[in-house]
Amino acid sequence: MESAPGDRTAGRRLRRRATPRTGRPRSGALAPTRRVVADARRGRVLAHRSWRPARDRETHHVFRVHVPPAHSDASRGALRRAGGGHRRGRTPRRPHDRGLLPASDAPRPPLAQRGRAGAGARAPLEATAMGRVAIIGAGGFVGARFVEKATLAGRDDVLPVVRSLRSMARNAHLGRPHRLGDGTRPEALADAIAGCDAVVNLTTGDPAEIVASAIGVHAAAKAARARLLVHISSALVYAGIERADLPDDAPPRVDHWMPYAREKGRAEMFLRGKLGDADLRVVVLRPSLVWGPGSPWLLAPATELMTRTAYLVGDGAGVCALLHVDNLVSSIDAVLAHPSPVSGFFNVADDETTTWRAYYEALAHGLGVDPATIHPVAADRYRGGFHDRREAIQGLRLYKLLKDRFSVETRAALKARLRGALGGPAGSAATEIPRPLVKRLQWEMQTTRERLPTDKFRATFGDANPMSFADGIAAALAWLRFIGVDERDAFAPSAATDLDPTALAAG
Numbered sequence: 001m002e003s004a005p006g007d008r009t010a011g012r013r014l015r016r017r018a019t020p021r022t023g024r025p026r027s028g029a030l031a032p033t034r035r036v037v038a039d040a041r042r043g044r045v046l047a048h049r050s051w052r053p054a055r056d057r058e059t060h061h062v063f064r065v066h067v068p069p070a071h072s073d074a075s076r077g078a079l080r081r082a083g084g085g086h087r088r089g090r091t092p093r094r095p096h097d098r099g100l101l102p103a104s105d106a107p108r109p110p111l112a113q114r115g116r117a118g119a120g121a122r123a124p125l126e127a128t129a130m131g132r133v134a135i136i137g138a139g140g141f142v143g144a145r146f147v148e149k150a151t152l153a154g155r156d157d158v159l160p161v162v163r164s165l166r167s168m169a170r171n172a173h174l175g176r177p178h179r180l181g182d183g184t185r186p187e188a189l190a191d192a193i194a195g196c197d198a199v200v201n202l203t204t205g206d207p208a209e210i211v212a213s214a215i216g217v218h219a220a221a222k223a224a225r226a227r228l229l230v231h232i233s234s235a236l237v238y239a240g241i242e243r244a245d246l247p248d249d250a251p252p253r254v255d256h257w258m259p260y261a262r263e264k265g266r267a268e269m270f271l272r273g274k275l276g277d278a279d280l281r282v283v284v285l286r287p288s289l290v291w292g293p294g295s296p297w298l299l300a301p302a303t304e305l306m307t308r309t310a311y312l313v314g315d316g317a318g319v320c321a322l323l324h325v326d327n328l329v330s331s332i333d334a335v336l337a338h339p340s341p342v343s344g345f346f347n348v349a350d351d352e353t354t355t356w357r358a359y360y361e362a363l364a365h366g367l368g369v370d371p372a373t374i375h376p377v378a379a380d381r382y383r384g385g386f387h388d389r390r391e392a393i394q395g396l397r398l399y400k401l402l403k404d405r406f407s408v409e410t411r412a413a414l415k416a417r418l419r420g421a422l423g424g425p426a427g428s429a430a431t432e433i434p435r436p437l438v439k440r441l442q443w444e445m446q447t448t449r450e451r452l453p454t455d456k457f458r459a460t461f462g463d464a465n466p467m468s469f470a471d472g473i474a475a476a477l478a479w480l481r482f483i484g485v486d487e488r489d490a491f492a493p494s495a496a497t498d499l500d501p502t503a504l505a506a507g
Contacts, residue, residue, distance in 0.1 A: 132157035133336060134193040134226075136183060136217055137202035139167025141294055142232070146202070146329045147171050161192055163203075183213035183220075190223035198228040198336050207259040208397070214267035221280055228281050230335050232328075233268055235288035235321065235347065236261040241450040248286070248345045248456045258441065259395060268345070275343040283335050284345045285328075288452065289445070292325035292472060293479035301360060302485050304436070305369045311436035313446035314379030316357030321451045323349050324467040331457070334464040342460060347452040352469045356446050366477035367486050375436045382443045391439075 137143040138160030150158040151174045161181045162168055168178050181192035183203050193199060199221040203213050214231065221229045235241070237252030239261065251272075252265030274282050291297040304310035331348045335341055364371045393399055403411070457464075467475075480486060 132159070132196060133198045133200065134159045134161050134179075134196040135200050135202060136161045136181065136189075136193070137204060138162050138178065139164075139170050140202055140204050142290060142325055142328055143200075143202040144170040145292075145294075145325050146200070146332065147176060148174060149326070149329055151176055159193065159196060161189075163205075181220075183216045184209055186216040186219035186223065189216060189220035193220060193224045193226070196224060196226055198230065199224070199226045200230045200232075200332055200336075202232050206400075207263045207395075210260070210263035211266050211270060214270055218271065218274060218280075218282070222277075226280060228283065228336070228341055230332055231267075231271055231282065231284045232332075233284050233286045233345075234261065234264045235286050235349075235452055237265040237268060237286070238452070240444055241319070241321075241448050241452060244450045244453065246450075246452060248347050248453070272345075277343075281341055281343045283341055283343060285331060285335070285457075286345060286347045286452070287323045287328055287331075288321035288349055289323060290325055290328055291322050291476070292467075293476060295325065297322075298363075298476050298480070299485075302363055302367060302480050305360070305364050305367055305374070306485060308373050308434040309375070309436045310360060310364075310373070311375040311377045311438060312356055312360060313377045313438075313443055315376075316355060316360065316374075316446070318356050318446045319448050319451045320354045320356045320359045320445075321349050321448065322354055322359070322469070322472075324465075324472045326467045326472075327465040330464040330466055331461070334461040338461055344456075346457040346460065347454050348457055349451060349454050350467075350469060350472075351463075351465050353451055354469055362473045363477070366473065367480065377436065377438055377443070379447055382440055383438070384440065385438075388440060 135143050135146055135158060138147050139162040143160070147158060147160045148171060151171075160168075160171065160176060160178045162178055163180070163182050165180070171178075179192040181189040183189060183201070199217065201214065201217045203217070205213070217231075218229060236258070237256070238246065238250070239253055239256055252268050254262060254265045254269065256262040256265065268284060271282050271284055274280070289297045301310060327350055328348065360374055361371045363369075364374070406414075
């Protein structure tokens with residue numbers, strides 16, 4: 001439909017209806033389906049961010065990123081105007097993988113790292129900052145630390161890969177470009193890591209997806225023609241360590257009571273059958289308790305000490321097989337730097353053999369807590385309770401689906417109301433003596449009497465542990481003070497400090 005000649009007002013109305021506005025946000029049915037993602041420092045458009053109503057979404061990811069072509073008008077800062085036939089409120093379905101930048105839309109060198117033309121032009125990003133090492137799971141505890149250390153060291157050979165846009169938040173302050181990729185979708189992941197010589201699998205998440213993710217990452221690395229795959233497993237695949245001479249290539253237990261450990265073992269069994277591949281070498285690292293600033297294996301004990309609910313099983317003489325996150329990052333780097341890495345399984349741990357009592361007392365002294373407040377717990381057998389049944393329910397897929405339907409605020413309010421209903425009359429908590437909540441995972445870890453040998457890794461890749469136990473404790477205490485854990489009067493424990501099995505490995 002065209003407006004009558006001379007009717008400029010009607011024409012402007014038609015053009016306004018055909019062109020989504022980007023300067024003023026709207027909500028509801030009139031909200032524009034595309035929004036500009038701009039680089040404020042350079043005054044140019046980087047990408048269009050679009051979304052669909054909840055009923056049309058194929059995934060829980062709210063946004064999709066569609067990067068404009070490298071030489072389009074949008075990449076120079078000018079929006080393309082929609083034609084008269086453009087219908088606002090609808091975004092055509094895209095055939096590409098959910099939540100992933102396809103190869104055609106991936107950041108191209110002129111877009112991702114634009115500079116001056118001619119002699120002063122910078123090298124394309126694909127040839128410098130990308131194309132060497134893909135860190136899959138870069139939004140997790142270990143992955144984020146790897147990317148952070150690489151960025152601070154000025155390295156440009158690391159490509160962070162995350163599963164969703166929200167996983168980029170942990171390293172947003174670094175200003176480093178990321179790629180989106182899902183380990184359970186190997187074809188799309190292969191496009192995301194194209195050009196990488198090495199792939200590091202640090203993915204965590206639902207135990208039900210561990211094996212599928214390991215299979216998918218391996219297939220993607222093969223399709224991308226990578227030369228090396230570094231897979232992070234967990235020492236938990238052996239349950240309680242009973243032999244000091246347990247070889248690194250000993251088969252894992254696949255009958256573990258914990259789904260996380262059981263599926264980690266099955267992932268190892270899959271990779272065991274791929275060790276003979278000459279085109280893609282597979283190195284499996286098997287860490288134990290990865291600790292350091294931000295780790296649940298640091299925050300949970302510190303929280304228990306502050307709330308007088310910390311406990312030690314027996315006399316606390318069990319082996320606390322710690323591995324500082326910086327030492328794990330250095331171990332991964334040692335494998336990547338090896339001129340000819342050998343496929344196989346390798347245990348990794350800190351140099352010192354530490355007991356649980358030494359670990360808890362070091363934290364207690366640094367936080368100003370009397371170690372005498374640590375509760376002793378019998379070591380003869382584990383005594384389960386209601387929380388074990390609760391955790392079993394929380395591991396069900398139906399529970400997770402229902403949980404995702406409620407906001408964080410709603411869940412916190414429901415938990416507070418439930419605690420109030422079960423906590424007895426008001427004021428009783430002030431006089432009640434704190435009691436520890438003994439959990440099966442922590443009880444089993446504290447009753448471990450041996451540590452896995454790490455001689456094979458040292459003989460192959462050298463000594464890669466720059467962080468000592470004393471230095472790690474000093475850094476941990478500084479971080480705990482920074483977040484306010486040592487402020488006893490104002491400290492309030494958080495449910496987020498609960499130990500999670502995924503903290504045993506990539507975290």
